[in-house]
Amino acid sequence: MKFTESMLRDWVETKLTAQEIGDLLTMTGFELEEITEVEGEPVLDVNIMSNRGDGASVMGMAREVLAKDPSAQPTDLYRRAAERFPMADAADTSVWSRAHVTIESPLCNRFACRVFDGVVNGPSPDWVQERLRKIGQRPVSLLVDLTNYVMFETGQPLHAYDMAKLGDTIVVREAREGETLVTLDEKEHNLSPGQLMICDATRPVGVAGVMGGLDTEVDSLTTTCLLESANFNNSSVRKTRKDLGFFTEASFRFERHVDPDGVVAALNRFAELLVAAGGPAPVAGVADVYPRPPQANTVRLRIDRVDKILGLTVEPSAAASYLAKLGFGVEQTGPREFLVTTPSWRIDIEREDDLVEEVGRVHGYELIPEALPIGSTPLGGTHGADFAIDKLAEALVRCGLTEVVNHSLRDEHSLDGTGDRVKVRNPHSPEIALLRNSLLPGLVETSARNNHADLRFFEVGRVFNGDRESTSLGVLMVGAAEKPHWQGTDQRQADFFAMKGIVEAAFAHIGASIQLAQADDKRLHPSRSASVTVNGQIVGVFGQVHPDAAEASGLPPSAVLAEFDLGFLEEFKPADRPLKTFSRNPAMRRDISMVFDKSVSYAAMSQAIGQAGGPLLEKHWLFDVYAGKGIEPGFHSLSFALQFRKVGANLTDEEGNQARDSVVAALASLGGTAR
Amino acid sequence: MGDLATIEAEAVQAVDLASDTAALRELEIKYLGKNGLVTGLMKGIGALPPEERPAFGAKVNEAKARLQTHIDDKATTLKSAERLVQFREEAVDITLPGRPPRIGQEHILNQTVRKIKRVLGSLGFVYAEGPELEQFKYNFDELNYPPDHPAMDAQDTFYVTDDLILRTQGTALQGRIYETVKPPLRYFTVARTFRNEAVDRTHGHTFHQVDCFMVDEGISMAHLKGTLGAFASAMFGDEAKVRFRPDFFPFVEPGVDYAVSTPKLFGGRWVELGGAGMIHPNILERHGIDTERFTGFAFGLGVERIPMMAHGVDDLRHFMDNDLRFLEQFP
Incomplete structure (x- = not known):
């Protein structure tokens, strides 16, 4: 909300500068957005908290300054406002014969009006126009400008009707099916039941608390004016203005609460400003319908509670004074206890802790000391699955992969998973209409963004399949392992085995042993992909991208992908890793090369080697695979290194040769022939 | 068998003339080796009268020692000359590019998250996560939002x-x-x-938040301020200070906005x-916790805000664009 420095100084005398006033308001909760100089005067723009409708007025701002600034004094205007701008005609009922007001809906809390005869609706006084201009409002006419000005001063929205167009009957009721209304902004609205309207004898003439109708508006020919000041149900105004697509100064205030006891005061303030501007005095009396004035709320306040919540010591007399300055009724009921009555403009105060905040923010939060929490301290940090997930990510970083973060919201993609998609009902764009059910599409897009050039990416994030939300790990690798260098580096392209090595290393890092099998995933190359099983449960797949998926997604066909559902980590316990003792005697190496039919799997050979090598075989590894010249088509030659070692004694050559021969024999029984 | 003095003189001369360490080594073997000329003189000792033998x-032996010293000295001289030649031949241009190792790296957001996890974890807060796809009631009703309140305007859903x-x-x-844990409790999440x-540059439909809360006996705003102070020091340096100003959030009472200031960032301005x-x-x-006995605090912050402040990142979209030209700036 904007107001000029002079508008505030009409209400409160203070030694503070405009900037200091802004800073003070910030520290009361009404954050200063900015101060701008308009036509030579500072204009303050402050944020109004959504539970503090009372702050959307100069009077409300003045009240905060008075509570927090010891040098501040209320002006005569403020004092008269606190008295609700009393007028001598309060008890006069003359106006009732001119305006017949009925409330037919409980959504209207109060409706009051005054009637002015002999109005000349010319321009408003210069000072009013100037102030409205400075706060960004366009001056219109005397009546319109004064309704706006009084709203900015007191927070009570007003509306002026031309009685020649309106007639003398006002009915506040909900709209009827089929009714329409053209509002001041010249837009026509189809109204529905539940929307509260100000009506004349036959039809709606204004959307209650939001905007008046076009054909009852005051204009330069208006001579008789009915001035409305009313109070409506907060959420009803909010719902109606949202349904009809409005956002007005009036609805902003009603949504946040307007003081129902300030309704007549705003009419009276308008009347005095109109007279001061040379206008007529109103017809005597106020036509005021107020079916259910709300009960004032009383709340017990213990100073011990204040101290306990704020973490500092506040004198009871100081607390009482803060509350009194904010307009609360304060009755001392014990040495450190008060019964506090909340003013009608503060519906946000419901219970004791709300009062603690009032005392605290006036006292000053800067006085709160810093202390570390007391009490029982649990074992902090990440545990269980969260810990394992972090560890898995760490393993991938160690493997040279770069972590990326992609959106959960996206559109369809050729690498989507097969699970049921979750749709967002109200996306603002079709590109974010679905929740991802796989991390692969995001990774493919990340790859594209970086030109598919020698990339190693992984992501950990949530995926959504039907009503199951789970954490997933996705990996994408494409191109060379290392950046080119003048000395030459590892320029081998990422492939199935590069991915397999990383998968094995990452799972080993969290202590999970994995089994592989042929994968069944339409996104992957059917004969270059594998599923990964942990504890009998398939947790994911990896492999080269399916050529069709590569074509559809623009991914290079050599790219390799992996995706794992990390849900298994919720129940996962890493296997114990007892220390394996190792020999201090020297090792002996024997290399063998055997030619096999390509249909014989490495797994079978490796298992045969392990068994035949016996306890002397410390480890073995494959160091060459060759097919081509000298080898029959359909066959290839595999070269294994065998490393033998004995515990507590050195091996003899014969022992080594014997063990090697057993391995060769075992491989021969799988169809291998020595090369 | 030659005369000791002659042999020694000859050897010294030969050593003096040796041009490299290999030639010197040959001379060493020739004179001082097992069958060398000097060593060989000892073989003739049996022919001498017993009283002359010692x-x-x-x-x-004296001659051997002198010669050995002479050879060693010469070796040192030759070796340092040879090293000089070697070093000249093996010289590299140290300004040539180093061979880049393949280094994996954490995303800048997760670097921040992991730091936050360390800091709050060490303050005794337990990490937990909830679902992204959340029930309306946990997001609003359970957090004391009145139905359809303007407070929700800041939460376009x-x-x-x-x-x-x-x-x-x-x-x-x-x-x-609260549904599963009774106080005392301390938790935090990154969501x-x-x-x-x-x-646009400063708004995204997706971002990340830290939320931290605790409930115990005797917890006050001073503990909130102290925890935020410790957190801010860990994240922004020891000189970081914390300031409260009143604000409204339906789930806290009193509610504040907190700002941090440190001389290192934005010239000490409150952020x-x-x-x-x-x-x-x-x-x-609502969860049956006795509010006379237990009180608690909660605070939240945007994860993106921290690297934005620390590195002057001016566009929120960078974080989820995953352009390596951005990511690689934060190794």
């Missing part, structure tokens, strides 16, 4: 159904924790959160980091 042996939304705030975890907003406050007694009561 003196002769001593003379030979993506709906999947009336009851199922993309969470707008990490605070949604609170109600879930991906969503707002149905158009995307608002997030919302905080004492957990609203309505929330605690």
